[in-house]
Amino acid sequence: MDATLPSNFIRNEIEADLAAGRYQTVVTRFPPEPNGYLHLGHAKSIILNFEMAKAFGGRCHLRFDDTNPEKESEAFARSIEEAVAWLGYDWGEHRYYASDTFETMYRCAEVLIERGLAYVDSQSAEAIRAQRGTLTEPGQESPFRNRPREESLALFRRMRAGEFPNGAHVVRAKIDMAHPNLNLRDPVIYRIRHVPHYRTGTAWCIYPTYTFAHPIEDAIEGVTHSLCTLEFEDQRPFYEWLLEALADAGLFSRPLPRQIEFARLNLEYTVLSKRKLIELVAQGVVTGWDDPRMPTLAGARRRGYCPEGFRLFVERTGIAKAESWIDYAVFEEAQRDALNEIAPRRIAILEPLELVLTNFPPEAVEWCVAPNHPQKPEWGTRPLPFTQRLWIERSDFMEVPVKGFKRLSPGAEVRLRYGFVIRCTGCEKDANGRVTRVFAEYYPDSKSGTPGADAYKPKGAIHWLCAKHAVAAEARLYDRLFTQPIPGAPGPDGTPRSFLDDLNPNALTTVTVFVEPQAAAAPPETRFQFERHGYFVTDRFDHRPDAPVFNRTVALKSGWKR
Numbered sequence: 008m009d010a011t012l013p014s015n016f017i018r019n020e021i022e023a024d025l026a027a028g029r030y031q032t033v034v035t036r037f038p039p040e041p042n043g044y045l046h047l048g049h050a051k052s053i054i055l056n057f058e059m060a061k062a063f064g065g066r067c068h069l070r071f072d073d074t075n076p077e078k079e080s081e082a083f084a085r086s087i088e089e090a091v092a093w094l095g096y097d098w099g100e101h102r103y104y105a106s107d108t109f110e111t112m113y114r115c116a117e118v119l120i121e122r123g124l125a126y127v128d129s130q131s132a133e134a135i136r137a138q139r140g141t142l143t144e145p146g147q148e149s150p151f152r153n154r155p156r157e158e159s160l161a162l163f164r165r166m167r168a169g170e171f172p173n174g175a176h177v178v179r180a181k182i183d184m185a186h187p188n189l190n191l192r193d194p195v196i197y198r199i200r201h202v203p204h205y206r207t208g209t210a211w212c213i214y215p216t217y218t219f220a221h222p223i224e225d226a227i228e229g230v231t232h233s234l235c236t237l238e239f240e241d242q243r244p245f246y247e248w249l250l251e252a253l254a255d256a257g258l259f260s261r262p263l264p265r266q267i268e269f270a271r272l273n274l275e276y277t278v279l280s281k282r283k284l285i286e287l288v289a290q291g292v293v294t295g296w297d298d299p300r301m302p303t304l305a306g307a308r309r310r311g312y313c314p315e316g317f318r319l320f321v322e323r324t325g326i327a328k329a330e331s332w333i334d335y336a337v338f339e340e341a342q343r344d345a346l347n348e349i350a351p352r353r354i355a356i357l358e359p360l361e362l363v364l365t366n367f368p369p370e371a372v373e374w375c376v377a378p379n380h381p382q383k384p385e386w387g388t389r390p391l392p393f394t395q396r397l398w399i400e401r402s403d404f405m406e407v408p409v410k411g412f413k414r415l416s417p418g419a420e421v422r423l424r425y426g427f428v429i430r431c432t433g434c435e436k437d438a439n440g441r442v443t444r445v446f447a448e449y450y451p452d453s454k455s456g457t458p459g460a461d462a463y464k465p466k467g468a469i470h471w472l473c474a475k476h477a478v479a480a481e482a483r484l485y486d487r488l489f490t491q492p493i494p495g496a497p498g499p500d501g502t503p504r505s506f507l508d509d510l511n512p513n514a515l516t517t518v519t520v521f522v523e524p525q526a527a528a529a530p531p532e533t534r535f536q537f538e539r540h541g542y543f544v545t546d547r548f549d550h551r552p553d554a555p556v557f558n559r560t561v562a563l564k565s566g567w568k569r
């Protein structure tokens with residue numbers, strides 16, 4: 008058994024289907040509509056579909072569910088491919104577009120009409136809605152429900168030919184207006200829309216509805232297990248009704264695909280809905296779809312989150328049949344654990360303060376050795392130059408230490424990690440009383456890794472960089488985009504609020520920092536752990552070795568309390 012998703016109810020269902028001989032292979036699909044960028048929720052669906060196929064030696068298709076011409080585009084389709092590939096999945100030759108099958112879908116609707124299983128309804132959308140009934144009351148039959156098949160067929164052909172305006176007619180499946188499941192009360196399967204499609208242009212002015220198209224796409228592609236989110240549970244009876252009807256008509260062969268629902272991912276402190284993401288971009292709250300603050304996969308990639316972290320997250324949170332909300336901290340912890348495995352250690356000083364070692368020869372250099380990963384000796388070490396002038400973190404010095412402070416203050420000793428033990432002798436301040444420089448003396452026989460170094464027992468250790476070698480860089484310190492677990496949830500008195508009211512104003516802070524030269528020279532999208540700070544990545548687009556830019560992916564410890 009592979010590591011990701013070792014057991015869950017979907018895996019059990021598939022195993023049972025194979026054992027019963029219902030299917031010989033496993034074919035799944037990830038079916039995004041190309042009307043926006045993928046978000047963290049989609050990652051769950053991608054991982055589930057591809058991992059299930061892999062676990063059973065089957066395959067997973069990438070299908071563009073592009074039956075809604077209004078908001079779809081080629082650019083969105085490409086961004087989706089990029090995101091799926093980035094997560095580490097390969098659909099091979101199995102990339103499909105629903106729009107390539109419009110002719111087949113049209114034929115399916117014709118066949119239903121020919122067999123008396125669908126009809127053209129010439130009422131308005133409002134009238135149809137008004138006749139739908141409720142959970143407690145049956146619906147009413149349309150006056151067009153029993154119009155002759157030939158008449159419906161002729162009208163359907165004229166709809167296709169463009170003879171009618173939007174809304175003049177629709178095609179409805181003829182099932183049961185009294186059915187307890189409202190989705191079986193003669194659902195609309197085709198409608199007129201005089202809108203050009205990004206792939207088929209003006210070839211069509213009628214388009215299938217999602218509920219009609221989806222099962223047909225699954226059947227055309229030979230999908231065995233159609234995994235979808237819970238909101239489609241009530242559609243399953245229609246899914247089955249439709250495919251059985253088309254199989255009876257000889258259009259598809261059995262075994263037919265089977266729909267199984269799972270709970271969608273709901274993550275606290277973020278929003279996972281294309282509509283809201285579009286608003287964030289349109290209102291200029293973020294710089295674009297790939298802004299590292301965005302919960303899109305393009306944003307996640309640029310932020311430095313890693314595909315393994317997504318898999319770990321999905322594995323830990325599992326696949327469930329009931330909706331739940333997951334704390335963002337769970338996602339961050341999975342990312343930290345995955346990044347820990349892949350990110351070499353480096354040093355960065357985020358808020359630099361100069362440290363001068365008054366007894367160190369001005370021109371001398373002592374080379375210190377730092378491991379690239381504390382738990383992976385095979386990753387080797389790197390040399391760090393130690394000189395008279397160093398950068399330390401401003402927060403590692405207190406002129407008047409608070410109780411329990413174990414780092415630098417006048418008279419105190421600390422170890423400069425991988426280097427020497429020093430004793431602080433004082434500091435210098437500007438006219439405003441702000442510390443501008445710290446002075447210390449080093450102990451020449453205290454170098455880490457040399458005999459005798461252990462004789463020193465300072466209470467604390469701090470990180471540092473040689474001021475001569477360190478490279479200045481821009482660091483973008485990212486934090487959660489929202490301050491509330493459920494952005495836009497109504498106030499305690501029930502006042503309606505918008506998710507935009509809960510934006511975190513500190514989701515991005517930009518600072519100038521110092522980093523090791525090797526970190527600055529790394530290519531874009533290189534991940535590091537900056538010791539004691541967190542995981543960072545060189546920006547995918549803006550980073551250059553002569554103008555380095557680091558994005559903070561996630562801090563080592565969360566500052567967020569529930």
Ligand code: ATP
Nearest residue numbers: 038039040048049051052235236271272279280281
């Ligand atoms: P949104 O709700 O953000 O508009 P969508 O469901 O319209 O997204 P699609 O392109 O239709 O987006 O989704 C493609 C696939 O991803 C579908 O199978 C859908 O069920 C799944 N999916 C979307 N959001 C989530 C989520 N939060 N958790 C798990 N799967 C999801």
Ligand code: MG
Nearest residue numbers: 039040217281
């Ligand atoms: Mg959808």
